[in-house]
Amino acid sequence: MNQAGVNEKYKVSPFYVFFLVHSMQTGIGVLSFQRVLAKSTGTDGWMSILLAGLIVHIFIWIIYKIFSIVPGDIITANNQAFGKWIGNFFSLLFVFYFLILGMTVMISYINIIHVWMFEEVGSWAFSLVFLILIYYINTGGFRTITGITFLSNILTYWLLFVLFYALKYSEFTNLLPMFTHSLLDIMKGTRETSLTLIGFELILMFYPFIKDAETSQKYAHAGALMTTLITVFVYVVSLVFYSQKQLVLNIWPTLTMTSIVEFPFIQRFEYIDISWWAIVIIPNMTISLWAASRGIKRLFNVQQKYPLWGISIFILLINIFVFDIDSIYVLNKIINPYGVLFIVVYLPLLLVIIYIKKMRNRL
Amino acid sequence: MRKLLPAILALSLLCSCAQPRVVDEVNMSQAIGYDLIKDDMIEGIFVIPIFQQDTMGKYQILSGKSTTASDVQAVVSKKADKPVLLGQTRIILFSEEIVHKIGITELTDYLYRDPQLGNRIILGIVEGKVKDVVNTKPPNSNVNIGIFLSDLIKQQNITGNGPDTNLHLFLRHSLESGGDSYLPIIIKRGNHVAVSGNALFHENKMVSKVKTGDMFVFKTLVQFHRRGIYKFKLKDKKKSYIVVESIRSGSNYNISGSESQPSITINIKINGQIKESMRSDNLTNREMVKKIEHDMEDDLTRQANRLIAEFQKKNIDPIGLKEKYRAKNKKMTYEQWKKIYPTMDIKVKTKVNIIQTGVSE
Numbered sequence: 001m002n003q004a005g006v007n008e009k010y011k012v013s014p015f016y017v018f019f020l021v022h023s024m025q026t027g028i029g030v031l032s033f034q035r036v037l038a039k040s041t042g043t044d045g046w047m048s049i050l051l052a053g054l055i056v057h058i059f060i061w062i063i064y065k066i067f068s069i070v071p072g073d074i075i076t077a078n079n080q081a082f083g084k085w086i087g088n089f090f091s092l093l094f095v096f097y098f099l100i101l102g103m104t105v106m107i108s109y110i111n112i113i114h115v116w117m118f119e120e121v122g123s124w125a126f127s128l129v130f131l132i133l134i135y136y137i138n139t140g141g142f143r144t145i146t147g148i149t150f151l152s153n154i155l156t157y158w159l160l161f162v163l164f165y166a167l168k169y170s171e172f173t174n175l176l177p178m179f180t181h182s183l184l185d186i187m188k189g190t191r192e193t194s195l196t197l198i199g200f201e202l203i204l205m206f207y208p209f210i211k212d213a214e215t216s217q218k219y220a221h222a223g224a225l226m227t228t229l230i231t232v233f234v235y236v237v238s239l240v241f242y243s244q245k246q247l248v249l250n251i252w253p254t255l256t257m258t259s260i261v262e263f264p265f266i267q268r269f270e271y272i273d274i275s276w277w278a279i280v281i282i283p284n285m286t287i288s289l290w291a292a293s294r295g296i297k298r299l300f301n302v303q304q305k306y307p308l309w310g311i312s313i314f315i316l317l318i319n320i321f322v323f324d325i326d327s328i329y330v331l332n333k334i335i336n337p338y339g340v341l342f343i344v345v346y347l348p349l350l351l352v353i354i355y356i357k358k359m360r361n362r363l
Numbered sequence: 364m365r366k367l368l369p370a371i372l373a374l375s376l377l378c379s380c381a382q383p384r385v386v387d388e389v390n391m392s393q394a395i396g397y398d399l400i401k402d403d404m405i406e407g408i409f410v411i412p413i414f415q416q417d418t419m420g421k422y423q424i425l426s427g428k429s430t431t432a433s434d435v436q437a438v439v440s441k442k443a444d445k446p447v448l449l450g451q452t453r454i455i456l457f458s459e460e461i462v463h464k465i466g467i468t469e470l471t472d473y474l475y476r477d478p479q480l481g482n483r484i485i486l487g488i489v490e491g492k493v494k495d496v497v498n499t500k501p502p503n504s505n506v507n508i509g510i511f512l513s514d515l516i517k518q519q520n521i522t523g524n525g526p527d528t529n530l531h532l533f534l535r536h537s538l539e540s541g542g543d544s545y546l547p548i549i550i551k552r553g554n555h556v557a558v559s560g561n562a563l564f565h566e567n568k569m570v571s572k573v574k575t576g577d578m579f580v581f582k583t584l585v586q587f588h589r590r591g592i593y594k595f596k597l598k599d600k601k602k603s604y605i606v607v608e609s610i611r612s613g614s615n616y617n618i619s620g621s622e623s624q625p626s627i628t629i630n631i632k633i634n635g636q637i638k639e640s641m642r643s644d645n646l647t648n649r650e651m652v653k654k655i656e657h658d659m660e661d662d663l664t665r666q667a668n669r670l671i672a673e674f675q676k677k678n679i680d681p682i683g684l685k686e687k688y689r690a691k692n693k694k695m696t697y698e699q700w701k702k703i704y705p706t707m708d709i710k711v712k713t714k715v716n717i718i719q720t721g722v723s724e
Contacts, residue, residue, distance in 0.1 A: 176690030
């Protein structure tokens with residue numbers, strides 16, 4: 001069946017869902033989530049991450065369940081459930097959400113470059129380069145995006161091993177005492193980690209682009225599991241590397257941690273780490289903006305490049321006229337709690353409605 | 364290809380966006396020292412290498428006065444032909460006086476905030492004026508005084524009796540509430556500089572010192588180590604010296620969780636080899652080695668007990684017993700710890716294993 005009008009030749013193998021999900025989830029969040037998490041849960045934060053990971057798995061299951069009933073993307077599902085007008089309204093909300101997601105990643109990264117490396121270069125210069133790159137990748141279609149995602153994963157995996165270097169300066173008693181926080185604290189911590197683990201919901205848009213999409217569920221779960229494990233690992237390393245007060249003091253604990261690394265041929269390793277991080281976040285931005293523009297394409301029946309132009313210019317203007325730290329403040333507020341809440345409340349609701357409709361049709 | 368072209372063209376936009384920082388066009392400071400002059404005025408001293416062909420170790424020293432640690436950099440840049448940048452700084456020295464008057468937390472805030480400075484920077488406390496230490500000519504003329512001092516402290520930490528130290532490790536301990544930490548002390552004696560003991564900090568104030576002679580015991584209490592030299596007197600008529608080099612040493616802690624009678628047992632374990640014995644006994648004789656082990660255990664236990672009693676009297680905890688105690692007693696707060704620590708029952712048990720005695724009898 002030709003789901004949501006996607007030609008067979010534009011589809012990717014189900015295996016790549018692993019990289020798409022994992023890569024979308026790991027981005028800017030993993031650089032800084034430790035601080036807020038340590039504030040609420042301290043040494044028990046890893047439980048919050050595991051709990052959040054579990055919730056992500058439940059949501060992946062929900063998404064695949066929705067699509068097993070309504071093959072297509074979120075826009076088809078919305079229309080099926082709510083009819084054309086209300087359905088399109090919710091679809092627009094999703095488009096807006098994806099746009100905010102991509103924008104947050106880009107502006108957060110520009111902020112990092114500003115603080116750590118080039119404080120004097122304007123945001124517009126970085127965003128212009130990123131936007132042109134994103135546009136270029138996007139014109140290649142979804143297969144190209146998947147290729148870039150795969151490549152970015154392969155090229156950045158070694159960054160994980162840099163953290164082992166930090167273990168040399170670690171104090172393992174910092175992991176103790178365990179189980180000192182109440183269930184409420186841990187739930188609160190789960191909310192704080194949500195920013196690191198979101199990204200899986202992009203499946204909602206690229207589902208029709210997967211060959212034999214039903215078989216890709218296990219890869220989606222594997223990708224989410226990988227992210228959860230990496231997040232736990234990063235958190236545990238941060239706990240043993242920093243003391244609690246120090247961890248709360250650091251805005252980007254993961255980056256500060258890499259500044260302890262020294263090689264005979266390179267004194268300041270964190271600059272490599274920060275630059276390399278661009279490769280991590282390129283798929284993040286690309287997929288989000290692709291999803292946003294594709295949403296507009298599907299809703300208004302225009303060529304995808306026009307919304308992409310519009311979005312790019314919008315982001316560029318924001319970068320020219322608003323300081324990155326101000327826009328990050330607003331964007332983070334939108335994503336957490338409103339964006340996360342939207343996903344968490346809306347998707348189960350959608351599943352229930354679609355399920356009820358299906359049952360009624362059968363009767 | 365038509366799409367690729369604008370992308371490539373756009374990259375050229377970035378080329379001149381950032382200020383270039385070429386090594387030859389900046390003053391790259393490799394050591395910074397802070398002295399207190401009068402009335403909260405800080406004097407910052409920067410050691411800057413001069414790169415010339417065929418000569419090594421040439422350097423200049425620039426200094427400037429201001430009221431804050433970061434502003435000194437701007438003041439100094441005003442006096443130099445090139446801007447002073449901190450990216451390659453290896454060591455930062457504070458005089459004892461400035462730490463007393465201003466406080467170490469206040470001084471390190473800037474160092475930790477500025478991304479130019481790495482986490483691996485070594486901090487050192489100078490007895491007397493930093494200026495005198497920095498103006499000393501290093502015995503090895505191939506390096507400047509900044510590199511010389513940082514290498515000196517580094518090699519002492521790796522092969523000698525100095526405990527590991529850098530900005531990150533220092534702040535890890537001292538940022539905690541009631542945090543106690545330590546830094547190496549550098550002093551100038553005659554024409555040369557040397558490491559001499561450790562300065563102990565409580566929160567932001569320097570409160571005590573560990574003498575050079577106690578550094579081996581201190582290092583063993585604080586961390587696991589593979590090198591270190593301990594000298595002691597044998598308890599017999601001749602009272603001759605024995606020198607033992609540690610191979611694998613460290614300590615672990617047994618903490619009793621009882622609320623009413625908290626106690627900690629520190630088990631020091633030394634695996635070492637005899638480096639020198641100033642007597643003519645046969646050291647291949649196991650009996651003799653056993654006696655040396657036993658006497659060294661006694662001596663170490665006595666030293667460790669004395670050090671810990673001193674710490675307890677001053678209510679400082681550079682060994683980090685607080686964290687270890689908290690790991691067992693979840694509900695402990697710092698206020699409680701402050702009350703129980705001075706009278707806490709802390710036992711030291713020492714086990715020395717002499718693994719080898721060298722190549723001669």
